[in-house]
Amino acid sequence: KNQVEQSPQSLIILEGKNCTLQCNYTVSPFSNLRWYKQDTGRGPVSLTIMTFSENTKSNGRYTATLDADTKQSSLHITASQLSDSASYICVVGEQTGANNLFFGTGTRLTVIP
Amino acid sequence: NAGVTQTPKFRVLKTGQSMTLLCAQDMNHEYMYWYRQDPGMGLRLIHYSVGEGTTAKGEVPDGYNVSRLKKQNFLLGLESAAPSQTSVYFCASSSWGNNYGYTFGSGTRLTVV
Numbered sequence: 001k002n003q004v005e006q007s008p009q010s011l012i013i014l015e016g017k018n019c020t021l022q023c024n025y026t027v028s029p030f031s032n033l034r035w036y037k038q039d040t041g042r043g044p045v046s047l048t049i050m051t052f053s054e055n056t057k058s059n060g061r062y063t064a065t066l067d068a069d070t071k072q073s074s075l076h077i078t079a080s081q082l083s084d085s086a087s088y089i090c091v092v093g094e095q096t097g098a099n100n101l102f103f104g105t106g107t108r109l110t111v112i113p
Numbered sequence: 114n115a116g117v118t119q120t121p122k123f124r125v126l127k128t129g130q131s132m133t134l135l136c137a138q139d140m141n142h143e144y145m146y147w148y149r150q151d152p153g154m155g156l157r158l159i160h161y162s163v164g165e166g167t168t169a170k171g172e173v174p175d176g177y178n179v180s181r182l183k184k185q186n187f188l189l190g191l192e193s194a195a196p197s198q199t200s201v202y203f204c205a206s207s208s209w210g211n212n213y214g215y216t217f218g219s220g221t222r223l224t225v226v
Contacts, residue, residue: 004155034215043117043203043217044156089155101215103155 002027004092004104012110017080021107023073023090031093035064035075038087038106047075047088080111115139119204119218126194126225134189134221136204142216144207145187146171147179149200150220156203162187163209194225 004025013019025033032051036044048057048064050073056065061078077084087106094100117138126132136145143164148156158171162181176198178190187206191198204218 041220043205043219044215045217046214049214100158101156103157105153105155 002092002094002102004090004102006088006090006104006107008107009105010108010110012112013080015080015082015111015113019077019080019109021075021077021088021090021109023075023104025071025073025090025092025102027092027094027102029095030068030071031095033064033066033073034091034093034101035062035073036089036091038089040086044089077109080109082111082113085109085111117204117206117216117218119202119221121221122219123222124224126191126223128194128196128225130194131190131192132194132223133191134202134204134223136187136189136206136218138185138187138204138206138216140206140208140216141184142206142208143184144209145181146205146207146215147177147187147189148203148205149173150203151200159189159202194223196225199223199225 007022034049035047038044047062050057050066063076066073087108089106090104092102120135146161147159150156157173160179162168165184168179180188202221205215207215
């Protein structure tokens with residue numbers, strides 16, 4: 001069964017600190033892995049997309065890593081800001097003609113001053 | 114450039130009523146999708162379309178119908194609403210071969226009483 005599991009479910013950090021979010025998946029055949037940021041009441045917004053051959057990708061203060069052998073990914077946020085408070089969703093794409101995606105339940109990050 | 118626009122943003126229905134959710138994209142994307150997001154669960158695919166005039170079932174299609182008469186529009190219909198359809202609905206679009214990027218709308222919060 002294709003699954004995407006994220007940890008922790010929620011996280012509270014102080015402004016300026018770093019944090020790392022985890023994602024494990026069982027989706028096969030694997031196509032790509034994405035991290036999305038979802039603000040409360042808004043749709044998900046793409047942060048990074050990685051294919052099988054990529055093991056790291058950065059977008060500003062966000063750096064995603066991918067280990068396709070162990071089927072694990074992480075999202076590292078550097079020097080957190082209050083605006084980073086959101087849900088972060090790991091999404092894994094399956095190699096089908098339908099661009100099929102499997103979504104994790106997300107990690108709720110709260111950055112406090 | 115509006116991206117993906119969903120209407121309405123909020124709606125309350127009585128059990129048994131019908132309604133249509135509209136999704137419009139101005140990026141000339143071939144693929145369009147309807148997802149639902151429920152507490153504690155990842156986004157789940159309801160229906161999708163790989164081009165004008167085509168539709169296909171996703172993971173949770175029961176109780177919903179869709180139409181893609183124009184490339185830029187993707188409609189999601191509920192013929193007889195049930196309380197189990199209370200959810201937040203997201204539309205997304207993507208362009209095949211565009212680094213697998215999805216653009217999401219801001220969502221429709223539907224409550225069925």
